[in-house]
Amino acid sequence: MNSQKRPTSKYPPKGSISVSELGAYASHCEVQALLRYRDGVAKSSVTEESKAGDRIHAQMAAQAVRYESARRSGSYQGPRDSRCYIATAVFGASAPETERLREWRDEVLMPTAAGRCLVACYYWLSPKLLILARPNSIMERGVRTLLRGFVARLAPRSEKEV
Amino acid sequence: MFTLLVLLVVLLVGCLGVYLLLERKPVAEKVGFALPSSLVGASLVLCEPKEVWAVTKPFPLHGRPDEVYLRNGVLVPLDTKTRARDVVYPVDVVKLSGYAAILRHHPAFEGTPVSSTGWIRVVNRSTGRVRHHQVELLTDNELLAIHRRRSDLLSKKATPRPATNPTYCRGCAQRSRCPSPRA
Numbered sequence: 001m002n003s004q005k006r007p008t009s010k011y012p013p014k015g016s017i018s019v020s021e022l023g024a025y026a027s028h029c030e031v032q033a034l035l036r037y038r039d040g041v042a043k044s045s046v047t048e049e050s051k052a053g054d055r056i057h058a059q060m061a062a063q064a065v066r067y068e069s070a071r072r073s074g075s076y077q078g079p080r081d082s083r084c085y086i087a088t089a090v091f092g093a094s095a096p097e098t099e100r101l102r103e104w105r106d107e108v109l110m111p112t113a114a115g116r117c118l119v120a121c122y123y124w125l126s127p128k129l130l131i132l133a134r135p136n137s138i139m140e141r142g143v144r145t146l147l148r149g150f151v152a153r154l155a156p157r158s159e160k161e162v
Numbered sequence: 163m164f165t166l167l168v169l170l171v172v173l174l175v176g177c178l179g180v181y182l183l184l185e186r187k188p189v190a191e192k193v194g195f196a197l198p199s200s201l202v203g204a205s206l207v208l209c210e211p212k213e214v215w216a217v218t219k220p221f222p223l224h225g226r227p228d229e230v231y232l233r234n235g236v237l238v239p240l241d242t243k244t245r246a247r248d249v250v251y252p253v254d255v256v257k258l259s260g261y262a263a264i265l266r267h268h269p270a271f272e273g274t275p276v277s278s279t280g281w282i283r284v285v286n287r288s289t290g291r292v293r294h295h296q297v298e299l300l301t302d303n304e305l306l307a308i309h310r311r312r313s314d315l316l317s318k319k320a321t322p323r324p325a326t327n328p329t330y331c332r333g334c335a336q337r338s339r340c341p342s343p344r345a
Contacts, residue, residue: 001207005269016216016223019223020257022305023253028330029324030322030324035340049287061209103199106196
């Protein structure tokens with residue numbers, strides 16, 4: 001980024017429309033967008049929900065800055081836990097399916113105590129079950145088909161490379 | 163004896179339930195920083211800037227992008243939403259596309275390509291669960307079409323389309339001023 005050309009003003013130029021206003025005209029209701037932005041000023045009330053949103057935004061921003069300083073200093077280790085025994089054995093350590101299953105573990109299971117308990121049980125059990133997924137065996141093909149179906153149900157989106 | 167056993171099981175299940183409920187950390191603590199796997203290792207070039215980023219192309223537009231990452235020499239915008247449900251609305255895509263247009267046309271990023279896709283991070287308001295959605299961004303022409311529609315509505319050359327779903331009207335903050343509420 002060319003820092004010399006970075007903007008300095010905290011106020012928008014006259015005649016310019018905000019990204020939020022533009023988005024409002026693509027929302028469910030154009031009447032609402034007109035009522036909200038007719039005078040060029042957003043009329044919105046500060047609710048508990050919007051306050052919570054602001055708090056989470058501030059938190060995310062602080063964490064993003066911490067991520068960047070850790071990345072620059074070389075201390076960022078990437079995702080903490082790359083274990084995913086069965087998926088790694090079936091698809092490979094860096095396969096998109098394995099990545100998606102890791103994301104599902106971190107985003108869905110890990111935030112709850114029950115999920116963490118399930119993950120701990122899986123880590124205890126899965127090395128013992130790897131025998132079932134010997135390369136090119138019928139079991140391995142069966143497990144791969146099952147996991148592919150599960151991953152497809154997990155995410156309609158695909159991890160596209162930029 | 164059997165009744166006692168049933169009571170004991172119920173008590174145990176109850177204790178487990180209470181433990182799991184108490185074990186759930188407050189949302190603020192639970193919201194961990196997460197990046198989509200394809201952005202891990204990317205550098206953060208912009209994060210909640212205080213100043214307004216404004217451009218004159220494709221039309222006068224301004225905004226403050228939440229986060230912008232540089233990955234393999236390409237700028238990728240990311241916007242955070244706090245919601246009760248894990249859902250991405252068309253308005254989110256338009257806003258993210260607006261930020262991408264600002265990055266494309268701002269002199270500070272001259273010569274740096276902008277990705278045709280961006281990321282919406284949805285944080286669940288009550289559980290703190292974070293999900294990332296990759297979305298296709300709109301082009302300048304598509305944004306211009308929305309801008310033209312806005313101009314037509316403001317100059318009363320076009321009639322505004324009301325919401326088709328009455329449920330949407332029930333939760334609308336502008337309902338008291340709306341000339342055609344559906345519910």
